Amino acid sequence: MEKHANIGSAAGGPSAGTSYEPSILGTVPSTGTAIHLVNDDVLQTVLHRYRDQIFYLGQVYGSTPKLPLWFKHFGTGPDGAGEAYHLGVFGKTGSGKSVLAKMALCAYMRYEQMGLLILDPQGEFAKDFRGGGSGEMRIPLEGVAKQYKKQVVTLSVRNLVLDRWExxxxxxxxxxxxxxxxxxxxxxxxxxxxxxxxxxxxxxxxxxxxxxxxxxxxxxxxxxxxxxxxxxxxxxxxxxxxxxxxxxxxxxxxxxxxxxxxTALFDKSRKGAKTVEAALNWLLDLSPANGVRPVLVIDLSREQARGLFWTDTIQSLVIKRLLDGITTTAERRFQDGNEKGLNTLVLMDEAHRLAPRHLPENGNAAAGVRGVLIDAVRTTRKYGLGWLFISQTLSSLHTEILQQLRIQFFGFGLSMGQEFQALRQHVGGDDSALRLYGLFRDPHSSFDISSRQYSFMTTGQISPLSFAGTPLFLNAFNRVDEFLAANGLSIPSTGS
Ligand SMILES: Nc1ncnc2c1ncn2[C@@H]1O[C@H](COP(=O)(O)OP(=O)(O)OP(=O)(O)O)[C@@H](O)[C@H]1O
Ligand SMILES: [Mg+2]
Structure with missing residues (x-):
């Protein structure tokens, strides 16, 4: 953090005291320069103007202040980025990617003008939205959705109607x-x-x-x-x-x-049945009745597929259908006079399985998904649709997708072989960043759950502190109440 410690230096001139100018400590400051250790109070004062936009996923790595981040929606206005962008979360299994993504999802749920689509291959987001998730760090997605009046619809293979002869x-x-x-x-x-x-x-x-x-x-x-x-x-x-x-x-x-x-997968008369097309049209309706854009979760887990014919290949085929649908529906909706863009984020967990760089043998279905996905990532951004990919490996995800990401989080476990090469390439050989990244510990090497650390290096314009262009480092909150309190999220009462 010392590197950025002079973010707090007040700019001279007439506006002194009310605005701040970031700069990088290139040389030793002259004698007499006031230096202040960064703590939460300092950051809060300096970033006062952005108070409403800032969101916290954790503390600065190796220190105590919370790392201020911003997750802007894709529209205009003070909270908006003015255009859609893509994000990626990487790290080996168990490094805390899904939890981090759920926390980020809470940040996006604050925006009523933003639609959210979650492609959930394991059904874990769906569980959390139902309030039934498990794990050490269960983010109460249902409570946060309620706080921001977001309607949440979960479709599983039980009620998703397939609608193509192919x-x-x-x-x-x-x-x-x-x-x-x-x-x-x-x-x-x-x-x-x-x-x-x-x-x-x-x-x-x-x-x-x-x-x-x-x-x-x-x-x-x-x-x-x-x-x-x-x-x-x-x-x-x-x-x-x-x-x-x-x-x-x-x-x-x-x-x-x-x-x-x-054939049950095509049956419209099932309870709560919705075709892919109807579901997407509902999600991309820019003026919903209550004025708040909803959350659509597509639960593609095997668990939901009892009594239906379901394999990984079928899962890929259905995902491919969804991706096709997203691209075409987005295009149509956009051309229907929504020039301002669709302001929608698509979160895709386990993207390494869906868009691998090297195709598995007999991977026809996977090949289909990969092609459509690369295309979707390329084209949908201009319609105001951004993607958040979660993947265990960097090297497996297609380069074309990696190149399109504007914001990245790298968790533990990418410091060997191909992964490290990919990471190194990504940070442009910034050795001090890579050294710091190399210090991350495997969260599961500690027996004591409360001392486990889920660390991430993040790059891209994700923070008011990103001005220097160097990566930032954080330890994700490891207590739900801390996360909720830091972000003014209401804590759902237990037992209800
Ligand atoms: N910030 C955190 N604080 C405390 N526990 C965490 C945190 N992040 C993750 N965990 C716990 O660690 C375990 C793995 O986390 P998570 O499911 O997010 O990993 P993952 O990176 O998504 O793994 P996979 O690639 O296998 O899906 C879970 O039990 C989760 O509750
Ligand atoms: Mg996961």
Whole structure:
């Protein structure tokens, strides 16, 4: 902190005493210069003007004052950045990224004009919004939303309605349906899924009706058609084997155990069902009834998918659909005369799994997500949509995305090999910053929970103290009440 200690020096001239000019201590100050140790009081006085905008996630690393940060919304005005920007939070598993992101989310929830979308692969944000989360540091997202009158809607795969035939095709391909009919994953199965979808469409079956017995019976009959079978099996012996498996199968069981778990994802009549499109339109409505833009949480956890066919690949496919939707809906909404921009933040946890630089083998779905995501990050900013990525690794996230980030937080665990190279590149070889970063301790190496430290290095224009362009260092609050009190957030009464 000493490095920035002269932030408090009063500027000369007529406005002395009311305004301050930041500068960097380049030389030893002349004899007689007043020096003040930075503490909370000094910072508060110096930053008085920004009082309402400042938000705290923790204390200055290795010291006691709270590190003043600002999380501006993407609109205009004193609290606004005037445009959307992207943020990233990095660190190895357990370094406190998700907790830090939840705290930052609270900062953004203060703005009524800001919409928030959370893509939640583990369902942990959804849990916290329901008030049922766990962990040492449970941020009461439900209470903070209530304080700022934010309406929160959580959609899980139980009520998110998929609305594209291509998705049906791909999900059917991934499922066991054709496996049970002796057809392994491969080109034949791909052809069969495409053909079946085509034939169903020709028979005027709607996607949302696929889950019914009538649609299944049609599908079953289509698959019995020799002409259809010829499309996916050229040779007679293959067709015979397929047909005998089909004829031997019990259609009732097939309907219940193979067909329904897949087609239920398209069923609009489920309780609380919302299509991807309807949900996004709701989120991006810039003048909601109560005047406060809402929070939409998409819970994509396996836990919510009981009774549905759900795998990592399906999760990727659904995320891809959402990303497609975000880009197109944002574009449309923007062109509908919302030149001021959509003022919406999209938070994506576990981005390393969704936008890897190197694709896993058979990673078709992941490849799709990556492409769409890179595109979304590039294009949506001009519509006023910013992203917050949370990722365990820097090196796995596509360079194109990393380059687009304006604000970054680096937690513990990036000081080896590829990760360190990426970090070093990012801070432009600032050795003193890297040395300080290197001192971060693994929070989980300490047995004593209360002494665990969740440290972060942050870069970008995140603080009134960022003027020097050097990274800032903080220890995240490790008590919920401290965090709430520092930011004037109400503490939800326990037990209710
Ligand atoms: N600032 C903090 N103070 C106290 N405990 C914390 C803090 N941050 C995180 N923890 C605790 O540490 C554990 C891991 O935190 P968190 O889930 O945020 O890690 P993560 O970086 O998101 O890990 P992963 O990459 O595996 O998702 C949790 O039990 C959490 O409650
Ligand atoms: Mg996490």
């Amino acid at each position: 998705l049906f095709q791909e999900i059917l391909f991934e499922s066991d349906f054709f496996q049970q009919l002796t057809m392994p994953k491969g080109d034949n199965r791909r052809d069969a899924c495409a053909k079946l979808a085509d034939e169903l469409k020709k028979k005027k079956v709607e996607l949302e009706d696929l889950h019914g017995r009538a649609a299944f019976d049609k599908a079953w009959k289509i698959l019995a058609d020799a002409k259809v079978q010829q499309v996916f099996y050229r040779t007679a012996p293959s067709r015979d084997r397929f047909e005998s498996a089909r004829a031997d199968a019990n259609p009732d069981e097939f309907f219940q155990y193979q067909w329904q778990p897949v």
